[in-house]
Amino acid sequence: MTITGVKTRLHPSEAELSDYLSGALSGDDKKKLEDHISCCRECLTSMVSAYESVKELKKADADKKRKGQPMKKLNIYLILAIVSFILSFMVQRYFIQFLTATLLLGIKWVADAKSTKMLVMIYEAWKNGGEKEASRILKTLDQNPKNRL
Amino acid sequence: MKDERTGSDRTIVEGCINKDLICWDALISKYSRLIYISIEKRLKKYGFMLPPHDIEDIRQNVLAAIWKEGKLKNVSNRDDVSYWFSIVAGNAAMTYIRKPEIRNSNKLLSLDKRKDDKNAYDILASDTLGPDGHILRDELEEKIDKYIRGLSSNEKIIIKLTLFHEKKQHEIAEMTGLPEGTVSSCIKRVKDKLKGHLRDFK
Numbered sequence: 238m239t240i241t242g243v244k245t246r247l248h249p250s251e252a253e254l255s256d257y258l259s260g261a262l263s264g265d266d267k268k269k270l271e272d273h274i275s276c277c278r279e280c281l282t283s284m285v286s287a288y289e290s291v292k293e294l295k296k297a298d299a300d301k302k303r304k305g306q307p308m309k310k311l312n313i314y315l316i317l318a319i320v321s322f323i324l325s326f327m328v329q330r331y332f333i334q335f336l337t338a339t340l341l342l343g344i345k346w347v348a349d350a351k352s353t354k355m356l357v358m359i360y361e362a363w364k365n366g367g368e369k370e371a372s373r374i375l376k377t378l379d380q381n382p383k384n385r386l
Numbered sequence: 387m388k389d390e391r392t393g394s395d396r397t398i399v400e401g402c403i404n405k406d407l408i409c410w411d412a413l414i415s416k417y418s419r420l421i422y423i424s425i426e427k428r429l430k431k432y433g434f435m436l437p438p439h440d441i442e443d444i445r446q447n448v449l450a451a452i453w454k455e456g457k458l459k460n461v462s463n464r465d466d467v468s469y470w471f472s473i474v475a476g477n478a479a480m481t482y483i484r485k486p487e488i489r490n491s492n493k494l495l496s497l498d499k500r501k502d503d504k505n506a507y508d509i510l511a512s513d514t515l516g517p518d519g520h521i522l523r524d525e526l527e528e529k530i531d532k533y534i535r536g537l538s539s540n541e542k543i544i545i546k547l548t549l550f551h552e553k554k555q556h557e558i559a560e561m562t563g564l565p566e567g568t569v570s571s572c573i574k575r576v577k578d579k580l581k582g583h584l585r586d587f588k
Contacts, residue, residue: 293423
């Protein structure tokens with residue numbers, strides 16, 4: 238620690254340095270440690286190095302987590318349907334053509350939606366195996382949280 | 387189901403103190419990578435690097451010491467032990483490179499100049515940050531030290547973190563626990579004061 242800015246040989250413990258970094262040190266203990274690290278290159282370097290390492294690891298973990306969760310698929314059909322609908326009013330000459338395209342893209346968007354796919358699955362199951370089969374499919378879907386609507 | 391003993395840092399640390407092997411496994415899987423990164427980073431700070439198997443040796447030694455010597459008992463803030471692990475690993479790296487068999491071998495490489503004429507121990511003993519390029523930094527640090535002598539401890543820390551460790555304001559605020567505004571105004575004030583004195587180094 239330091240006495241009026243003069244560096245002494247007594248370095249703070251690893252626990253004291255880590256407490257300072259995690260904000261767990263306060264009052265006199267914090268002041269004493271600050272007096273020391275302000276004059277001790279070794280301790281300041283140790284502290285900076287720990288801060289950078291922890292930060293690097295947290296960043297790597299966050300990146301890994303982000304990569305593990307793929308971005309929600311952008312619904313291209315819905316966007317195209319909207320664009321086509323807007324264009325049908327802007328380009329009067331091709332009004333019918335754009336409106337038809339809007340309709341087709343809209344149908345594609347609805348058919349492609351997860352909820353529609355599930356409804357079709359349930360309907361097919363009901364048609365083939367009756368209520369028993371339909372409720373079995375529903376139960377299976379309900380067990381997997383990813384499939385919830 | 388997740389074991390309750392391996393949930394938070396506190397339960398893991400307390401479990402390890404009581405020699406619980408499940409907690410020990412959890413601790414290793416959680417902090418092994420951090421220990422490795424910390425060893426590499428601390429060596430880099432002093433301008434050195436070691437082969438991966440040597441870093442692995444240091445990591446094993448750190449973990450063995452923590453288990454055998456019950457070092458975790460010394461940790462006061464058990465809710466977040468990541469900084470503690472990092473500091474312990476960094477210190478172990480410094481102890482390792484000071485060993486005679488390491489300093490006399492060619493394992494220890496300088497990042498600035500791989501085959502430096504100087505022995506790594508000489509550089510460490512003289513407390514320089516590494517060969518050639520770091521010497522100027524030492525001179526600069528000495529000069530700055532002279533001019534910031536009258537400042538408070540916090541101001542000195544802020545200036546050193548800015549000038550020698552290239553830390554951004556928000557990082558300094560995070561490290562010191564000071565508000566970012568205080569850090570910002572301190573940097574501006576001291577830099578203005580230092581400008582005139584440090585012209586030779588521009």
